[in-house]
Amino acid sequence: MKTILAAALALTLLMPAAHAKDAKEPDAAALYAQHCAECHGAGRLGGTGPALLPENLRRLRKSRAADVIAKGRVSTQMPAFGDTLSEAEIAALVKYIYTPLPSMPVWGEKEIRASRHIPVDVDYSVTRPQFNADPLNLFVVVESGDHHVSILDGDTFERLARFRSRYALHGGPKFTPDGRYVFFASRDGWVTKYDLYTLDVVAEVRAGINTRNIAISHDGSVIAVANYLPHTLVLLDARDLSLKHIIPVRAANGETSRVSAVYQARPRKSLVVALKDVPEVWEIPDPDAEQPTIRRIAVPEPVDDFFFDPSYDHLLGAARGAHKGALVLNMNTGKVVAHIPLPGLPHLGSGITWTWQGRPVMATPHLGEGRISIIAMDTWEVIKTLKTPGPGFFLRSHEKTPYAWADVFFGPNKDKMLVIDKRTLKIVKVLNYAPGKTVAHVEFDRHGKYALISVWEMDGAVLVVDANTFKVVKRIPMKKPVGKYNVYNKITFSEGTSH
Numbered sequence: 001m002k003t004i005l006a007a008a009l010a011l012t013l014l015m016p017a018a019h020a021k022d023a024k025e026p027d028a029a030a031l032y033a034q035h036c037a038e039c040h041g042a043g044r045l046g047g048t049g050p051a052l053l054p055e056n057l058r059r060l061r062k063s064r065a066a067d068v069i070a071k072g073r074v075s076t077q078m079p080a081f082g083d084t085l086s087e088a089e090i091a092a093l094v095k096y097i098y099t100p101l102p103s104m105p106v107w108g109e110k111e112i113r114a115s116r117h118i119p120v121d122v123d124y125s126v127t128r129p130q131f132n133a134d135p136l137n138l139f140v141v142v143e144s145g146d147h148h149v150s151i152l153d154g155d156t157f158e159r160l161a162r163f164r165s166r167y168a169l170h171g172g173p174k175f176t177p178d179g180r181y182v183f184f185a186s187r188d189g190w191v192t193k194y195d196l197y198t199l200d201v202v203a204e205v206r207a208g209i210n211t212r213n214i215a216i217s218h219d220g221s222v223i224a225v226a227n228y229l230p231h232t233l234v235l236l237d238a239r240d241l242s243l244k245h246i247i248p249v250r251a252a253n254g255e256t257s258r259v260s261a262v263y264q265a266r267p268r269k270s271l272v273v274a275l276k277d278v279p280e281v282w283e284i285p286d287p288d289a290e291q292p293t294i295r296r297i298a299v300p301e302p303v304d305d306f307f308f309d310p311s312y313d314h315l316l317g318a319a320r321g322a323h324k325g326a327l328v329l330n331m332n333t334g335k336v337v338a339h340i341p342l343p344g345l346p347h348l349g350s351g352i353t354w355t356w357q358g359r360p361v362m363a364t365p366h367l368g369e370g371r372i373s374i375i376a377m378d379t380w381e382v383i384k385t386l387k388t389p390g391p392g393f394f395l396r397s398h399e400k401t402p403y404a405w406a407d408v409f410f411g412p413n414k415d416k417m418l419v420i421d422k423r424t425l426k427i428v429k430v431l432n433y434a435p436g437k438t439v440a441h442v443e444f445d446r447h448g449k450y451a452l453i454s455v456w457e458m459d460g461a462v463l464v465v466d467a468n469t470f471k472v473v474k475r476i477p478m479k480k481p482v483g484k485y486n487v488y489n490k491i492t493f494s495e496g497t498s499h
């Protein structure tokens with residue numbers, strides 16, 4: 001009796017599930033809402049993850065998309081669903097994300113202009129900070145845990161302000177050359193201008209639906225916005241974020257493309273634009289002109305994640321296709337001058353440079369493997385590979401310190417911080433300030449005396465560490481401080497930090 005009951009019970013428990021799986025077509029919209037919408041947006045228009053629309057998935061084969069959903073993508077926030085979803089469910093989701101929306105949302109001139117607002121007028125009579133601190137030694141800390149930004153005094157490490165930001169800031173804030181204003185971009189397209197002298201938000205505009213990053217022109221007059229959706233590069237007037245130009249991103253062959261990122265090439269006084277879907281790199285030599293021009297540079301395959309040498313004569317781009325590794329583009333001739341074989345997903349955007357035995361070198365972490373590559377920039381050869389206890393995300397140093405700091409972002413050693421001696425190219429210290437926690441992203445103060453380190457957790461902190469003794473001198477509680485940026489190091493384009 002007992003066994004029969006148990007068997008019957010087990011059957012009734014098993015049956016519906018087994019039935020549901022093969023009886024009817026999975027409800028893709030419901031699956032999407034349950035598993036994907038939190039990152040890719042309710043309308044598939046993007047959030048912390050990219051927009052999932054046929055227009056944006058052209059370069060991804062459907063079989064690869066199914067693979068990404070099942071296995072996730074290493075070293076990104078894209079999780080694996082192979083254990084949660086059946087093959088049929090994954091197939092239904094693939095079909096769903098390649099189905100065009102009934103109507104594509106429009107984000108053009110009218111929408112951009114209507115979104116702009118000025119919370120507080122800039123007070124141009126103010127010419128100094130309205131508080132007692134070195135304005136060039138401030139830190140801007142992005143706290144993604146609860147979508148806030150903190151402003152820290154870089155000498156006393158007191159918090160001067162904390163304000164609510166837009167949803168999911170991305171790509172690093174950009175500063176005007178004098179260090180007074182800072183601009184933020186959110187994944188959902190909002191650009192915010194903040195006055196560091198009065199500690200006020202002074203302008204906001206929504207320049208896209210799904211946005212990657214922003215750049216500021218060399219003279220601080222133009223903000224360029226790189227969009228995934230729509231396929232545009234938007235130029236704004238840095239004074240009040242009013243719209244200057246919408247540049248539709250279309251390759252020479254007529255295909256449109258997402259914009260991976262836009263960068264300021266300061267010595268060239270230009271902007272450089274990375275295109276995601278077409279094999280072109282753009283340079284805009286005159287971003288503040290009445291009609292900005294576009295110089296198209298053809299590359300063998302689309303590249304993203306850029307690094308520039310200090311003169312900006314060369315661009316290193318990560319190639320994910322046939323030429324795995326990095327290709328080196330001479331920006332003056334527009335020719336590829338070298339391929340650097342770099343397995344394990346180099347994170348070039350985090351690269352830093354210094355001089356080693358009279359030679360200019362750069363170092364880059366890898367997102368896919370526990371290694372740091374050191375490359376001589378005179379010959380573009382890998383001169384040293386450091387083995388690390390796990391893949392890293394950020395690498396930082398400062399002109400005034402002999403050390404470079406690298407995090408271990410992924411895996412069981414995510415609490416470790418590595419110290420590399422820039423003179424010997426050796427790892428000389430392994431630090432562990434918060435066992436079991438993710439410890440990442442270092443930024444130095446303007447003098448190179450202190451390294452600020454993130455405990456990258458909801459209940460996290462910024463640790464202020466003496467860069468010579470490696471001792472923690474202060475712990476400032478923060479909600480997942482994903483990035484921090486020192487005004488001086490950013491506006492001087494310090495060789496120890498990314499730009």
Ligand code: HEC
Binds near residue numbers: 056065
């Ligand atoms: C926790 C956040 C998160 C969730 C949940 C999530 N994704 Fe993603 N997804 C991402 C991120 C971030 C990326 C971008 C990865 C990268 O940088 O390559 C991504 C990338 C993708 C890609 C590749 C897009 C491309 O252009 O290469 C596909 C396809 C995808 N996700 C589908 C899905 C589906 C379907 C679901 C739900 C079953 C889902 N994702 C759930 C964060 C997420």
